[in-house]
Amino acid sequence: MTISNKVVLVTGANRGIGAATVKEMLKAGAAKVYATARDPKALPSFDDARVVPLALDITSDTSVAAAAAAAPDVDILVNNAGTLAFGNYADSDWSTIEDDMRTNYFGTLRVLRAFTPQFVARRSGTIANVSSVVGLSAIPLMAGYSA
Template sequence: MSLQNKVVLVTGANRGIGAAVVREFLKADVAKVYAAARSVASLPDFGDRRVVPLQLDVTSDASVAAAAGTATDLDILVNNAGTMAFGDWIATSQEAVEADMNVNYYGTLRVVRAFLPHLTGRGSGTIANVVSVVGLAPVPLLAGYSASKAALQSLTQGLRGTLAKSGVTVVGIYPGPIDTDLARDMPMEKASPEHAAANIVRGLAEGQTSIFPDLTAQQIGQLWSQTGPQLEAAMQAGG
């Protein structure tokens, strides 16, 4: 898929992978990038007139509806906004688990439902969900986050089947540990957001439907690829 002259919307564009993905899309000669964040004041200065700041709180029906009313011309929707609480399945508070689910799963679903008519109406487009490798298998100390990303993985797979004949492509993006604010307390080697973003945008341009943008993710992806895609296809056929 050529990215030239495409219109892109990236949620959670104020930092980390989101901000880096915006910059990579600009390098790919897109026509416009809606840089969406809960507060537009938190967005960096991208130094490019093609970037349109957009207020979008994925947990708010009104905010998402207003954003969808503005960005009616998008070709590619990148659902990157997320949050992450640390803690295991017993110690993590109910509130923290619900917060992860409200942003990472329900928030993404809310955004997809609001923007999807713009894509299906034209019979083309791409929805790319930043899932995470923990959406494929949980990490004990990321209990709520793992559960929310597993739900997002299920949404991604389900959308792919639902939209199979619509002309809209659904992409899952599965980063491993990335050096972002969310992961600052994780004591492990991490890839840079810029490295991940470059591989994400390259994967979209190449038409990949499952993107593993860093070394750890690629290693996990090799294991998942042995059964995951075949199981998904079988389940979709059965539905």
């Protein structure tokens, strides 16, 4: 994947791996990085004019549609936003599994579906989904997350 001079969008860019990804993309020579967060005020100061802050809650149709409209020039989409709730499949509170699926599965899918049309129209585009080793080898206490 070539990052130099590309336009990148990172979900969940306000902290953790998302914020680190923004910094690495800038170091690698990206032309522009849309740093997205549920609350853009929570974004760190990346101290770089190439960073464009953008509101994006991946569980919201309205928010995702607005972000896709505001960022029509994305070359590399980094689906980083995610949640982790602990609970086993058998008897944990249903909401622990549903919350992770709402964000990690349906949220990521919602973003993919919103951005794919611009990639298809331009016949180019790269999608990087941040996943986890527990997707390969499930941990019972992380049932929703592993799935």
